[in-house]
Amino acid sequence: MNLPADAVTALDTFQAAAGWEQRARLLMQWGDRLPAMSDVDKVDANRVHGCESQVWLVAALQDGLWQFTASSDARMIRGLVALLLARVNGLSAVELQAVDLPGWFDQLGLSRQLSPSRSNGLNAVLQRMRSLSDA
Amino acid sequence: MMIPSPWRADFPAIAALQRQDQTYLDNAATTQKPQALLDALAHYYANGAANVHRAQHLPGAHATQAFEDSRSKVAHWLNAGDCGQIIFTHGATSALNLLAYGLEHSFNPGDEIVISALEHHANLLPWQQLAHRRQLKLRVLPLDTDGLIDLDAAASMIGPQTRLLAVSQLSNVLGAWQPLPALLAMAKAHDALTVVDGAQGVVHGRHDVQALGCDFYVFSSHKLYGPDGLGVLFGRNEALQHLRHWQFGGEMVLDADYQHARFRPAPLGFEAGTPPIASVIGLGATLDYLAGLDQDAVSVHEAALHDYLLKGLHARNGIRLLGNPQLALASFVIEGVHNADLAHLLTEQGIAVRAGHHCAMPLLKSFGLAGAIRVSLALYNDSEDLERFFDALDQALELLR
Numbered sequence: 001m002n003l004p005a006d007a008v009t010a011l012d013t014f015q016a017a018a019g020w021e022q023r024a025r026l027l028m029q030w031g032d033r034l035p036a037m038s039d040v041d042k043v044d045a046n047r048v049h050g051c052e053s054q055v056w057l058v059a060a061l062q063d064g065l066w067q068f069t070a071s072s073d074a075r076m077i078r079g080l081v082a083l084l085l086a087r088v089n090g091l092s093a094v095e096l097q098a099v100d101l102p103g104w105f106d107q108l109g110l111s112r113q114l115s116p117s118r119s120n121g122l123n124a125v126l127q128r129m130r131s132l133s134d135a
Numbered sequence: 136m137m138i139p140s141p142w143r144a145d146f147p148a149i150a151a152l153q154r155q156d157q158t159y160l161d162n163a164a165t166t167q168k169p170q171a172l173l174d175a176l177a178h179y180y181a182n183g184a185a186n187v188h189r190a191q192h193l194p195g196a197h198a199t200q201a202f203e204d205s206r207s208k209v210a211h212w213l214n215a216g217d218c219g220q221i222i223f224t225h226g227a228t229s230a231l232n233l234l235a236y237g238l239e240h241s242f243n244p245g246d247e248i249v250i251s252a253l254e255h256h257a258n259l260l261p262w263q264q265l266a267h268r269r270q271l272k273l274r275v276l277p278l279d280t281d282g283l284i285d286l287d288a289a290a291s292m293i294g295p296q297t298r299l300l301a302v303s304q305l306s307n308v309l310g311a312w313q314p315l316p317a318l319l320a321m322a323k324a325h326d327a328l329t330v331v332d333g334a335q336g337v338v339h340g341r342h343d344v345q346a347l348g349c350d351f352y353v354f355s356s357h358k359l360y361g362p363d364g365l366g367v368l369f370g371r372n373e374a375l376q377h378l379r380h381w382q383f384g385g386e387m388v389l390d391a392d393y394q395h396a397r398f399r400p401a402p403l404g405f406e407a408g409t410p411p412i413a414s415v416i417g418l419g420a421t422l423d424y425l426a427g428l429d430q431d432a433v434s435v436h437e438a439a440l441h442d443y444l445l446k447g448l449h450a451r452n453g454i455r456l457l458g459n460p461q462l463a464l465a466s467f468v469i470e471g472v473h474n475a476d477l478a479h480l481l482t483e484q485g486i487a488v489r490a491g492h493h494c495a496m497p498l499l500k501s502f503g504l505a506g507a508i509r510v511s512l513a514l515y516n517d518s519e520d521l522e523r524f525f526d527a528l529d530q531a532l533e534l535l536r
Contacts, residue, residue, distance in 0.1 A: 020483040024534055052475040052491055052506055074473040075535070076480075 006086035007104075014083075014108040023109065027079030034082040037071035048128045051121025053077050059132040065090050066133060070125070080105075080113055080122050088129070096133050101126050138439050138518035142428065145169045146360075146515045156485040158523045163307050163335060163464050163511035164489055166360045168421070175420030176362070179413050187412055188386050188403065202412055205419030206402070212422050213352065213369055214343040220375060222368040222402040223410050227334045227355035228257040230368040231301075233405060234330060234351060235261035237378040238299070244270035247296040249322070251276040251284045251313070253306040255495045258332040262301055272296070276318075278501075282309035282458025286317050293321040299328045304336030308493050308509065310441075310460030312336070319348055328374060334358055338513075339463050340434060350374035360513075361421040362414035368405070375401045384408040433514050437462060440512050440521065447525045451532070457507055464511035466493070472535050474506045480531035481508070486524050 003011070010030070017023045041058050048055040053074030060067045068085050072078040087104050088096055105111050105122075113122050143149055148167040152159050159167065179201070185194035187202045209221045224230040242248075248262050252275050266273040274292050279285045284302065293300065300322035305312055315331060322329045330351045336342060337354040344352050350371050357363035370378065380387065380398045384407035389397045398404045441462050448454050453470035460466070468474055478490030489509045492499045499506060510524060 021530070021534065024480060024483060028534070052478070053473055054505075074475040076476050 004090050010083050010086045011107060028075050030082040031075045031078030034078055037069055048124050050124035055121050055125060057125060057128050064092055066096055077121055081125060138443060140515050140517045143515045149515050157487055158485060158520050159487045160510045160524055161487045161489050162513035165357045166513050169360055169424045171424040172417045172421045176413055176417050179416050186409055198412055201416045205415045208419045208422045209367055214345055215369055216345055218345055219369055219371040220401040222405045223415055224366040224368055225364055226366040227353050230353040230366040231257055231261045233381050235265045236381045239265055240379055241377050242269045242271055242298055246298040247272045247274050249274045249293055249297050249300045251302050252278050252501055253309055253498050254303055255307050258301055258303055282311050284313050286314055289318055289321060295325055297325050297327040301330035303332040307335050308466050308495050308498055309458035310462055310464040311458060341430060344369050356418045361418040364411045365414040365418055370401060380404055382407040440516055443518055443521055444510060457502055464509055466507040466509040468504060468507050474508050476535055477508055477531055481527050484527035486527045
């Protein structure tokens with residue numbers, strides 16, 4: 001499957017990252033680059049529950065392609081969400097169904113962020129994305 | 136100044152965690168286990184498991200003997216004497232649920248249950264739901280700025296309508312001894328039943344339920360260096376008269392036919408089904424181990440570590456402590472830093488602390504916080520553990536600021 005351009009960039013930088021510190025810096029950079037979400041969208045209906053921080057996720061289908069926007073008040077999860085959006089934005093419904101999202105984070109060297117004991121909320125974000133795109 | 140723990144080597148998991156570059160400072164959640172406990176579990180399983188209180192065969196007799204010996208050890212640990220009974224449950228949570236269901240019949244609509252604002256969910260939700268079932272009023276004692284239950288407010292809230300007071304001895308978030316003698320006296324003056332949640336308190340120092348004078352005292356084994364799946368409910372003999380049978384099944388019954396049954400008194404009448412036998416035996420071994428330690432030395436060590444922790448936190452900018460912790464733990468937030476980010480970066484560096492609401496959501500909300508970081512200590516921790524934590528904290532803050 002062809003990766004979106006942002007995903008290729010993410011893969012290159014994270015796979016080259018040495019150590020937790022560099023990965024943390026990269027995560028924060030990616031989080032900072034996430035386009036700002038309008039306050040109008042930061043409402044309870046868009047809240048992803050099950051996160052330690054506040055996370056919002058909005059889905060829109062434009063010309064048959066998914067465009068998600070997201071934000072969080074915590075920087076690390078914002079970075080993780082940015083990496084998620086880099087992988088899925090611009091995909092068709094069929095393509096999105098086929099994406100192995102845990103595999104994506106594994107490729108980035110971030111699989112531990114998805115362990116069930118982590119309460120950062122990335123798992124909850126993935127579930128929310130599935131339910132929004134299945135609806 | 137170095138603060139070594141002379142008991143560290145008694146807990147093999149500490150060395151194992153260190154080999155995985157993990158520093159364990161989440162002891163208020165659960166503790167590592169002494170070798171004495173591991174030996175007791177291995178001995179029990181290797182030498183013949185058997186069910187208790189029901190078989191006449193020799194393995195059954197051995198298991199029952201060891202099981203009942205543990206009951207005596209727990210009674211001794213709490214200095215229960217002859218004033219009450221020790222009931223084994225499946226955890227502190229299940230002990231509190233046993234009370235909330237077993238005492239339900241003695242409440243009438245409009246009666247009041249008093250708890251405090253610092254209760255963790257285990258000592259809040261069973262009472263809250265009981266209040267819903269019986270149309271009772273749940274009253275919540277406020278805290279003062281140090282995180283102690285406000286006694287003036289308590290004096291005005293505990294009254295003739297109060298049927299039961301349920302409070303924690305030591306908060307799992309604020310780390311301060313609560314003024315139990317005064318609170319229990321107020322409740323008793325109005326003939327209310329008293330429940331003390333010792334989940335955190337029992338781990339620090341020795342407690343005497345006769346001196347405390349509570350009707351019920353609850354704790355969980357796993358926080359006291361014992362096995363999990365096991366809770367303890369101490370009940371005073373007079374208070375146990377109020378407690379109806381709750382869960383029904385094997386061995387709690389005296390006599391049964393298809394339509395009716397009669398049940399045993401405490402303790403066996405409240406231990407339906409096969410109990411966690413190995414865990415009970417293991418807790419006995421843990422208590423033997425703990426009883427062999429110099430308790431004063433343990434208390435001095437824990438106080439020195441706690442002091443070290445507080446000094447280190449105070450030395451850093453922007454740290455806000457929750458309450459005024461006296462022992463065992465400290466919860467904090469850092470100005471301008473999301474606790475989820477801090478938790479993330481501490482985890483990356485192998486520091487096992489707790490982040491989040493600590494199963495006490497209403498308490499955190501009262502501080503206007505969604506979460507906090509909690510460092511909690513045990514007797515096997517040393518100042519090097521705390522140094523590793525502080526180094527990791529500094530690294531994390533450098534990245535985040």
